[in-house]
Amino acid sequence: MTCYHCPLYLLFFPLSPGAAGVLVGHPFDTVKVRLQVQNADRPMYRGTFHCFQSIIRQESLTGLYKGIGSPMMGLTFINAIVFGVQGNAMRQLGDDTPANQFLAGAAAGAIQCVICCPMELAKTRMQMQGTGEKKSSRRLYKNSLDCLARIYKKEGVRGVNRGMVTTLIRETPGFGVYFLAYDVLTRRLGCEPDDRYMIPKLLFAGGMAGIASWLSTYPVDVIKSRLQADGVGGVNQYSSIADCVRQSVRKEGYMVFTRGLTSTLLRAFPVNAATFATVTLVLMYSRGVEEAPKDCKLAQTSHHGSPQIQQQTQPSSL
Template identity: 35%
Template sequence: MADAAAEVEERGGALDTAKDLFAGATGGVAQVLIGQPFDIVKVRLQTTTQYKSALDAATAIYTHEGPRAFYKGTLTPLIGIGACVSIQFGAFGAAKRYFETANEAAGKKDLSYLQYYAAGAFAGLANSAISGPIEHVRIRLQTQPHGEGRLYSGPLDCVRKLSAHQGVLGGLYRGEAVTLMREAQAYGMWFMSFEWMMNAHAARNNIDRKEVPSYMVAWYGGLAGEALWLGSYPFDVIKSKMQTDGFGKDQKYKTMRDCFGQTWRAEGMRGFWKGLAPTLLRAMPVSAGTFAVVEMTMRAIS
């Protein structure tokens, strides 16, 4: 009997993980389609000084490169971010169930918000192995010259050329150390803040979590997106700088620490927050859409 119960529990855990992965993938597709135009403006502001503001950058992109430019490099994130968000929700769900089991053994009922943060940080770290190179390729495609000056013909060409510089680790995976730091902090904040708002709403209204209206799920998801970026943005700036840097004699930043130092000396504290406004503007609809799609998908398949 005990073996049978354990087998059922194991299958249930695998099924729950599969549901988390599927729901996360659907949320990832929504995330890319909603957020890509905002993201290219953010990256341009982070990596160059030629624009006065987010509006100036968006206007210049539209005028000189056309409306399709706002979806430069979309194929890579559409495939990759779907996988990334799938991993995020799969890893978060698995970590959350681990903490729930540990709490039950210790006689505790609910997860602490430190545990929610730790589960989110684990999700970010699990995701970073593919999010690092995917974002590197996306950034290179977003910032390459327009027209005849293009450096890469597409995502695969970009992967090949980046890997040719200092190998896969030194080329394609450039900036991975700061990516790990950003992902852990960002997704720790993201999941913790969303869970706190959802649980508080359910408790305040004396309802089950599944009864929280979809528009409130989207609202809380949007606010969680703001928390994600406010808690991790300086890491993202350094990641973008390192992933748009040159190679060989054109390389400006030797290490992550060197990039932090040069940014501080050249721009001060403001340098770590460049492009924050369009990022926060993007975060609300993108994160709202992601959590709403994931939550509704989970309710539909559960």
């Protein structure tokens, strides 16, 4: 049994690569959320690149990093849950098959929602705060923790878990698709210790798996973002998930479910690529250049879970 199965390792190792992924991808996530929840009657942004330009011009570069504290805080715990649950689920399922990879990933995705949902609620609220203002005079939340504390004080546990159902619907199949896609791609591409293109192959597999995961559940993410941003201005627009779907489709048509998709796909590949690159460097320096590729090969043939590099590199927030 390797150190990858140690709870402390699972808790602390993913922080470095995961943090790199968050730093690279958070601006894209901010743009995605702004596009998903903007008022259809008075839209502020015409598209992905216009949104980027507007945020930098109106709110400075730091506007793209609003709410980053929340995913940074929850990152380690979510990675520990995801990788630990996925590995244990694969051991219980036995055979390392694509179907079992999906089931194990789905189980991991469902369980980590306990942390993911409140984390994304705080992130979304912070990202929407002070939209279009360089120095907001109506700053409701000081930071992510203050945001959750205020929501809890006003709405209780139910308020902190706003969007939990949609988060479960998104994360459960989303993580299943990610682990399945990554497993299929790494097997097809090969991961041999003497392959000079092993690292590019891993980067490509991780990036494409992330894209596949987002495409499979993106419409649900739009509804989740709208529900979690609802009430920021003091008025609740939606009474339920079904009501949010009905109102969104009635006002904007079915294309509403693709709002922010370009930003999401642009984010998916580099986030996974940055994470894989960081993992590779950590393995090379901590275990030696020759041992790191061996771990990769063992991961491909192991019946104890998904590929080990895969387990260390899945970011928090499809």
